[in-house]
Amino acid sequence: MFTVLTVVILVILTVPYLYLHTYMMAVLWGWYVVPLGLPAIGLAHMWGLSCLIAIYNFHNGPKKQFKTKRDQVQDNIIVILRPFLIFGLAAIGRLFM
Numbered sequence: 001m002f003t004v005l006t007v008v009i010l011v012i013l014t015v016p017y018l019y020l021h022t023y024m025m026a027v028l029w030g031w032y033v034v035p036l037g038l039p040a041i042g043l044a045h046m047w048g049l050s051c052l053i054a055i056y057n058f059h060n061g062p063k064k065q066f067k068t069k070r071d072q073v074q075d076n077i078i079v080i081l082r083p084f085l086i087f088g089l090a091a092i093g094r095l096f097m
Contacts, residue, residue, distance in 0.1 A: 017080070022047045024087045031094045 026046040034040050041049075066072040
């Protein structure tokens with residue numbers, strides 16, 4: 001069960017994570033979309049686009065059942081690291097442009 005301290009810590013950690021995610025999306029936009037002729041966009045616009053994408057990518061599937069606490073922690077780590085992996089792969093792909 002979540003305690004108040006756990007919720008506060010999660011909220012505090014969410015803010016920099018969301019900023020970093022939005023920043024990476026804006027950089028990727030600049031790398032891949034601006035060369036096609038569309039204008040560069042700022043963080044506020046990218047935040048809006050990210051929210052729009054998140055709405056359409058929301059999966060309301062069955063809740064995951066974890067056998068151990070370790071499995072749950074590993075799943076959370078994967079969720080957190082996934083944007084960084086995608087960003088890194090896109091940066092490598094940019095080298096071939």
